[in-house]
Amino acid sequence: MHAAPTTTASAYRGRLAPSPTGLLHIGHACTFWTAYQRALAHEGTLVFRNEDLDPQRSKAQFVTAMIEDLRWLGIRWPEGPDVGGSFAPYEQSRRRDFYLATWRKLRDGGFIYPCTCSRKDLANSAAAPNEGDDESLYTGRCRGKLPEASGHETPAGVNWRFRVPDGEAITFEDLRLGAQRFVAGEDFGDFVVWRRDDVPAYQLAVVADDAAMRIREIVRGADLLKSTARQLLLIRALGLPVPAYYHCDLFRDQAGVRLAKRHDGLSLRKLREQGYTPQHVLNVCAPG
Ligand SMILES: [Zn+2]
Numbered sequence: 001m002h003a004a005p006t007t008t009a010s011a012y013r014g015r016l017a018p019s020p021t022g023l024l025h026i027g028h029a030c031t032f033w034t035a036y037q038r039a040l041a042h043e044g045t046l047v048f049r050n051e052d053l054d055p056q057r058s059k060a061q062f063v064t065a066m067i068e069d070l071r072w073l074g075i076r077w078p079e080g081p082d083v084g085g086s087f088a089p090y091e092q093s094r095r096r097d098f099y100l101a102t103w104r105k106l107r108d109g110g111f112i113y114p115c116t117c118s119r120k121d122l123a124n125s126a127a128a129p130n131e132g133d134d135e136s137l138y139t140g141r142c143r144g145k146l147p148e149a150s151g152h153e154t155p156a157g158v159n160w161r162f163r164v165p166d167g168e169a170i171t172f173e174d175l176r177l178g179a180q181r182f183v184a185g186e187d188f189g190d191f192v193v194w195r196r197d198d199v200p201a202y203q204l205a206v207v208a209d210d211a212a213m214r215i216r217e218i219v220r221g222a223d224l225l226k227s228t229a230r231q232l233l234l235i236r237a238l239g240l241p242v243p244a245y246y247h248c249d250l251f252r253d254q255a256g257v258r259l260a261k262r263h264d265g266l267s268l269r270k271l272r273e274q275g276y277t278p279q280h281v282l283n284v285c286a287p288g
Helices: 026-041 060-073 096-108 119-125 202-212 222-238 268-273 278-283
Strands: 013-016 045-048 112-115 159-162 169-174 178-183 192-194 217-221 244-248
Touching: 013 026, 013 217, 026 045, 026 060, 026 217, 026 244, 026 268, 026 278, 060 268, 060 278, 096 112, 096 159, 096 192, 096 202, 096 222, 112 192, 159 222, 169 222, 169 244, 178 222, 192 202, 202 222, 217 222, 222 244, 268 278
Parallel strands: 013 045, 217 244
Antiparallel strands: 112 159, 159 192, 169 178
16 A cells, blocks of 8 residues: 555546644544545545745754655655655745745736734734634725735735625535535635735645646645635636545544644654554544
8 A cells, every 4th residue: 555646547636735833643644644545546646745835833854754754654645845746846935936926816816905904903803713713804904905006016014815705605515525615704704815924825825836736636624624715716716727625524532622732642753652553543534
C-alpha cells in the first residue's frame, strides 16, 4: 500500500494541504489517509502542498515533521515540495505572484473592496462568530468603497473583502455528506481575501492554487464546509472550473472533544515515540 499514485492513469488530481503551524495529529492522519485512498482508487495523482502562507505561524521544523509523519503513515505523493513536479512551487510562501494575479482579477471585476475597519470596529459591530467558524459576519460598513476610487495598485495596508450576494443560497453536492446549502449574508458575510498585513487569506490562496494545480477533487475536514461555500463564490467570480468535494468527519476523542482543540499527546510524532504503529493510528479513523 505504499505506491505513489501516478499521473498517467487518469485525470483525477487530489491534494494534501497541511499547514506547518504545529504537529499533525490523528485527525489530520485520518483525513489525509482518506485523500490518499481516494487518489489510489481513482488511479490519480496526489499533490502535496505546503500551506505556509502565514509567516508568523509557519515554522520550518513543522514542514519537516509533517512530511516525515505522513511518510511514516505510509502516504506517498508524486508531486510536492520534497519531490518537485510540473506545478511547482508547492509552497504557498513561494506562490505570491499567483495570488496577486488573482487579487487583481477580483479587484478589476469589482468583486472585492478595501475594508479599513480596525479590529476594534469589528469587535464592536460584528455579530459573534458562528460556532466552529473562524470569521464573524461582517456588517458591511465599507461595502460601498470602490477599489478604483481608492487607487490601490497593490493589496497591502487594508483588508480586502469579497462582496457576497446577500440572500443567495450556495449549494453543492458533497461526495460523502450529500446536498449542502449555505446562505450568503446569513451563514457567512463579506469575507477577507487579503489581509492588511499583506498576506493573502486562506480562501483566495486555496482557490488560486487548486485551479493552477488542476485539482479535481478536494478531500478535507467537515470543519471547512462553510469555507467551501465561500470558495465557490470565488471560483464563480474568477470563472474557474468547480472541483468535486469530499468532506471527512472530524475526529473526536472518546470524550467527544474535537482534536484540533487539544494539544496533548495525540500528535503522530508522540504516538510514534510511544510505540504505536501506523496501523494503530489508522484503526481509530472512522471508515471513509
Ligand atoms: Zn470595513
